[in-house]
Amino acid sequence: MKQIKRNFFNILLLGCILxxxxxxxxxxxxxxxxxxxxxxxxxSPGSATTDVAGVxxxxxxxxxxxxxxxxxxxxxxxxxxxxxxxxSGGNNTGQRLNITAPGYYYFDGALWQKLNTPQPVVRDGDIMQSFKASDYDGWYLLDGRALSSLPDKAKAAAVSLGFTTNLPDARDRVLKTKDTSEGLASxxxxxxxxxxxxxxxxxxxSGSITGTLASAGAHTHTASSTLDAGGAHNHTVNGNLAAGGEHSHITSGNLAAGGAHTHAFSGTLASAGTHLHDLSPVIYVMPGTAKDVDRGYGAGTLWSYIATSTYTTSSSGNHNHTISSTLAAGGRHTHPVSGTLASADGHTHAVTGALAADGAHAHEVTASLASTGAHTHTASGSVTLPLGGAQAAMDNRSAYLVVNTFIYLGL
Known part of the structure; x- marks a missing residue:
């Protein structure tokens, strides 16, 4: 503030007139x-206690x-x-804007200013934030404007601060203190x-994966142990089956017997065509030399002779034989089959080859195979787990209060 604002001797000018x-x-x-x-x-007139000194x-x-x-x-x-x-009366508008309390005021040519009120000391380059909307009293809004638009004194002050073409633009920014490598107004x-x-x-x-593991075409599983059955099921077979207990086989060829064995029958065997049977019974016959001998009244021409002979019967066409016993296999043999054979007793068939599965793959087996039902496959590879985001940018600002930033460039 100019010295006149602080010097009470301005009051003496009034005393001069008085x-x-x-x-x-x-x-x-x-x-x-x-x-x-x-x-x-x-x-002062002296030291008299009755004199009131002052102006x-x-x-x-x-x-x-x-x-x-x-x-x-x-x-x-x-x-x-x-x-x-x-x-208490009047108003403090216009020239009286600053008159808010009793006291001495001086007129600065535009406004009444209070005497002896300390004014803040400001220098070119000082920064202040305010709710003011535009330049005032030497304070200029930092809005990035060109220096050429400033008054000459303010322009000179801006140049002395290092600005060359424009004021800094502080709009929508917060202020920070520079580090050792930054330049002012960066x-x-x-x-x-x-x-x-x-x-x-x-x-x-963590997440769940839904998908199918592709077999990549025909493949095989090598087994060297026993697989447990996981429930009744069927295998389509073109070779030798090993029986695991009572079961049935659908067959369209010849089953080769694995050695001597028996089959129990309690029904009728149908002949497969004409055939012969060898018989060895006692047959009564009449020899030719005795046929003319008179045997007595009522005998006719029949004479008997007891003898043991072996004869063969002739085939009489298709016929049936009823059997109620057990047929014993006479060694390795085959049975032609056109239906389903039900096993009458638990037995086994030896398997030394590969069983063809319902799909295009094979199982190499070196022991008894039994189905285990549910089982697992270990898979390894890369898995993509989508996060479901939209790749939207995040607001990087804290909660804020909007004000304007000003720089002092002088009156």
Missing amino acids: FTYNTTVSGQVGINTSTPKSTLDIT QGSRLDLAELTAKGNTLYGADQTGAIIYITNV IGGTNSMSITRANLPDISL
Whole structure:
């Protein structure tokens, strides 16, 4: 603040007028002294306790000053001093904007300013945030404008601060203190960011996988142990089957017997065509030499002769034989079959080859195979687990209050 704002001797200018006695004087004026030391020199009359020393300026209340309007005081009244005794009336608009309490005020050519009120000391380059919307009292909004648009004094101050073409643009930015490598007025940062894989934490996500493991065509499983049956099922076979208990086989060829064995029968065997049977019974015959011998009355021409002979019967066409016993196999043999053979007893068939499965694959077996039902396959490979994101950018800003940033470039 200019020295005049702080110097109470401005009040003495009023005293000069009060003690001129309405006469024109020149030179220096002294009160209670014949040798004034300045334009107006007021000396205390002495040490008398009844003398009230001091100088008083024009006194009025805010209502009286309001009644004078906003045009009575102008440039010619710059430096005028008054004392406001009361602010309960009138108003503090226009030139009276700063009159808020009783006290001495001086007129600066536009507004009444309070005397002896410490003013903040500001220097070119100081920064302030405010709810002001535009430049005021030497403070310029940091909006990135060109230096050429500033008044000459403000432009010179901006250049002295290192700005060359434009003021910094502080809109939608926060202020930070520079580090050792940054330059003043540097701009950086962004209001939003997109996460990349490198920004993700180093963790594994759990999830479920739905898909099919492809067999890649025909393949085989090598078994060297016994597989347990997991339930009744069928195998289509073109070779030798090993029986695992009572079961049935659908067969369209010849089953080769694996050695001597028996089959129990309790029904009728149908002949497969004409055939012969060898018989060895006792047959009564009449020899030719005795056929003319008279055997007596009533004998006719029949003579008997007991003899043992072997004869063969002739085939009489298709016929049946009823059997109620057990047929014993006479060694390795085959049975032609055109239906389903039900096993009558548990037995086994030896298998030394590969069983063809219902699909295009094979099982190499070196022991008894039994189905286990449900089983697992171990698979290894790469799995893609979608996270379901939309790759939207994140707001990178904290909660905020909007203000304007100003720089001081002087009046």
